[in-house]
Amino acid sequence: ALLLVTSAKAQSDPLPSWNDTAPKAAIVSFVEKVTKEGSPDFVPEPERIAVFDNDGTLWVEHPMYTQLAFALDRVKAEAAAHPEWKDKQPFKAVLEGDMKALAAAGEKGLVELIMETHADMTHDEFQKVVSEWIATARDPKFNKPYTELVYQPMLELLAYLRANGFKTFIVSGGGIEFVRPWAEQVYGVPPEQVVGSSIKTQFQMRDGTPTLFRLPQVNFIDDKAGKPVGINAHIGRRPIAAFGNSDGDLEMLQWTTMTGGSVRFGMLIHHTDADREYAYDRKSEFGRLDKALDAAAINNWTVVDMKADWKEIFLEK
Amino acid sequence: ALLLVTSAKAQSDPLPSWNDTAPKAAIVSFVEKVTKEGSPDFVPEPERIAVFDNDGTLWVEHPMYTQLAFALDRVKAEAAAHPEWKDKQPFKAVLEGDMKALAAAGEKGLVELIMETHADMTHDEFQKVVSEWIATARDPKFNKPYTELVYQPMLELLAYLRANGFKTFIVSGGGIEFVRPWAEQVYGVPPEQVVGSSIKTQFQMRDGTPTLFRLPQVNFIDDKAGKPVGINAHIGRRPIAAFGNSDGDLEMLQWTTMTGGSVRFGMLIHHTDADREYAYDRKSEFGRLDKALDAAAINNWTVVDMKADWKEIFLEK
Ligand SMILES: [Ca+2]
Ligand SMILES: [Ca+2]
Numbered sequence: 128a129l130l131l132v133t134s135a136k137a138q139s140d141p142l143p144s145w146n147d148t149a150p151k152a153a154i155v156s157f158v159e160k161v162t163k164e165g166s167p168d169f170v171p172e173p174e175r176i177a178v179f180d181n182d183g184t185l186w187v188e189h190p191m192y193t194q195l196a197f198a199l200d201r202v203k204a205e206a207a208a209h210p211e212w213k214d215k216q217p218f219k220a221v222l223e224g225d226m227k228a229l230a231a232a233g234e235k236g237l238v239e240l241i242m243e244t245h246a247d248m249t250h251d252e253f254q255k256v257v258s259e260w261i262a263t264a265r266d267p268k269f270n271k272p273y274t275e276l277v278y279q280p281m282l283e284l285l286a287y288l289r290a291n292g293f294k295t296f297i298v299s300g301g302g303i304e305f306v307r308p309w310a311e312q313v314y315g316v317p318p319e320q321v322v323g324s325s326i327k328t329q330f331q332m333r334d335g336t337p338t339l340f341r342l343p344q345v346n347f348i349d350d351k352a353g354k355p356v357g358i359n360a361h362i363g364r365r366p367i368a369a370f371g372n373s374d375g376d377l378e379m380l381q382w383t384t385m386t387g388g389s390v391r392f393g394m395l396i397h398h399t400d401a402d403r404e405y406a407y408d409r410k411s412e413f414g415r416l417d418k419a420l421d422a423a424a425i426n427n428w429t430v431v432d433m434k435a436d437w438k439e440i441f442l443e444k
Numbered sequence: 445a446l447l448l449v450t451s452a453k454a455q456s457d458p459l460p461s462w463n464d465t466a467p468k469a470a471i472v473s474f475v476e477k478v479t480k481e482g483s484p485d486f487v488p489e490p491e492r493i494a495v496f497d498n499d500g501t502l503w504v505e506h507p508m509y510t511q512l513a514f515a516l517d518r519v520k521a522e523a524a525a526h527p528e529w530k531d532k533q534p535f536k537a538v539l540e541g542d543m544k545a546l547a548a549a550g551e552k553g554l555v556e557l558i559m560e561t562h563a564d565m566t567h568d569e570f571q572k573v574v575s576e577w578i579a580t581a582r583d584p585k586f587n588k589p590y591t592e593l594v595y596q597p598m599l600e601l602l603a604y605l606r607a608n609g610f611k612t613f614i615v616s617g618g619g620i621e622f623v624r625p626w627a628e629q630v631y632g633v634p635p636e637q638v639v640g641s642s643i644k645t646q647f648q649m650r651d652g653t654p655t656l657f658r659l660p661q662v663n664f665i666d667d668k669a670g671k672p673v674g675i676n677a678h679i680g681r682r683p684i685a686a687f688g689n690s691d692g693d694l695e696m697l698q699w700t701t702m703t704g705g706s707v708r709f710g711m712l713i714h715h716t717d718a719d720r721e722y723a724y725d726r727k728s729e730f731g732r733l734d735k736a737l738d739a740a741a742i743n744n745w746t747v748v749d750m751k752a753d754w755k756e757i758f759l760e761k
Contacts, residue, residue, distance in 0.1 A: 303677075352646070356646070363624045382656075
């Protein structure tokens with residue numbers, strides 16, 4: 128439904144939720160350059176690859192990454208079957224809502240949580256759990272489903288790029304299988320255009336039925352220097368446009384834009400709107416934007432000041 | 445050029461290089477079923493995913509896999525810079541053309557050859573080496589470029605499926621970066637629709653330039669039970685049609701077709717034509733077809749008898 132609304136508006140102004148400030152002009156100028164046949168900056172359609180980070184770029188990532196909220200909910204849902212979690216960190220912290228103890232468990236604790244809640248089940252089972260959760264869970268600040276906390280200006284941008292012959296990919300630090308079940312409906316991005324972090328899976332014949340089983344082992348972390356690796360593994364072409372919001376996107380924007388020659392586009396979403404969403408950057412635990420913000424100035428990446436540049440943030444339903 | 449010829453012919457008969465035998469009828473019947481709106485077997489376009497093995501399914505794989513011929517040529521080309529290879533297996537065997545000693549080096553020797561010829565360079569460098577080799581190397585039996593030794597009936601099949609709303613993917617046991625540089629031109633399959641085996645790559649800033657560097661470490665083997673894993677990692681949907689030719693495709697065909705319900709299509713190319721190409725199956729070193737041939741009978745997969753079912757094998761240029 129979101130996408131339909133976007134297309135209808137797009138006939139007059141393809142980016143109606145963007146104010147008429149520099150970022151909108153930069154986007155339109157880039158798209159017009161690369162799509163104008165005969166122009167020295169023209170890019171043939173198959174090469175029009177645009178990559179989008181997800182958390183904080185396409186949807187809200189505070190007060191915590193949505194996938195972490197999912198993992199915490201899963202621990203609570205499965206606690207009855209795991210009496211030992213009452214006395215075992217980081218599960219104890221989750222069950223007691225002790226965010227300080229959870230933070231103290233660090234990355235090691237986080238990986239443990241993810242493995243316990245994301246693995247040891249079939250691929251189909253996991254997809255079902257994610258789909259059911261995403262359909263019912265609500266964000267604590269806005270009291271809305273997470274899939275309604277996607278940025279309307281970015282939905283318009285995705286549609287605008289596709290209308291101009293771009294293929295749009297999500298390149299998320301989050302789990303590829305956490306994003307795929309709903310990305311097509313919400314973003315118009317099919318599963319084969321989602322790149323993300325993953326755990327190992329194994330093919331097994333179970334009672335004569337072919338099954339993919341999720342193992343509790345990290346396979347690939349699609350973040351920071353992993354993003355160009357993930358992009359190359361999945362797409363096999365260098366993107367001509369990249370959109371991110373944090374230091375996790377630094378290498379993706381470098382890989383996309385620093386090619387010495389042809390026209391490229393890099394953009395960072397800077398969360399500056401504490402009233403309508405959140406304001407955070409250099410010191411944030413989730414979505415820290417520090418090194419990449421410095422790099423933006425050097426590399427001529429467009430920085431979106433959410434408060435000044437976005438007319439609307441969410442589509443009111 | 446190949447694809448243009450195919451499209452022109454397709455207006456009357458989409459599969460002119462196929463004889464009017466059972467396999468052609470099975471393909472057409474499957475495609476008509478899944479594309480007929482309102483039919484119980486109808487499959488929406490985004491779900492029309494077809495996967496194709498490469499070696500022996502889309503192009504010739506005898507007297508050896510083309511990528512192995514590439515690796516042997518690379519050893520010869522680089523031998524001057526590696527005087528130590530004269531006395532070191534498996535390189536010695538390659539330089540002396542001693543295929544028996546090379547076979548004796550086994551899989552371990554093969555991996556060594558691949559690492560030595562496929563790694564320790566940037567992604568761009570490797571793409572260049574592959575592109576130059578594929579443009580000039582010639583197959584020993586037909587004395588033609590390898591990219592002309594693609595099966596005309598399969599090119600027609602790829603085009604026919606795409607004309608019917610299918611997205612076509614290559615799922616090769618060979619190296620993903622060995623196939624990508626020419627797959628779009630030869631098969632009409634873009635790089636983002638190629639799945640294959642890979643070595644690890646690493647993002648590096650080199651003199652201020654972002655670079656992907658190929659490390660001499662296996663990342664993923666896209667063969668046998670790896671094929672469903674690779675398909676899920678890249679595509680994220682279960683295919684509705686799979687095309688292969690050897691035991692390496694067994695699990696891919698199982699994963700595609702054994703879903704208990706909706707209409708699926710599995711096909712194996714059986715090399716039966718020693719005059720026009722090669723004849724081999726259960727005992728072949730390259731492209732062994734044994735377990736999968738038995739499984740075809742049980743699972744109702746269509747087996748193409750190359751000699752009987754293909755009117756032409758290669759397009760005469
Ligand atoms: Ca982010
Ligand atoms: Ca094969």
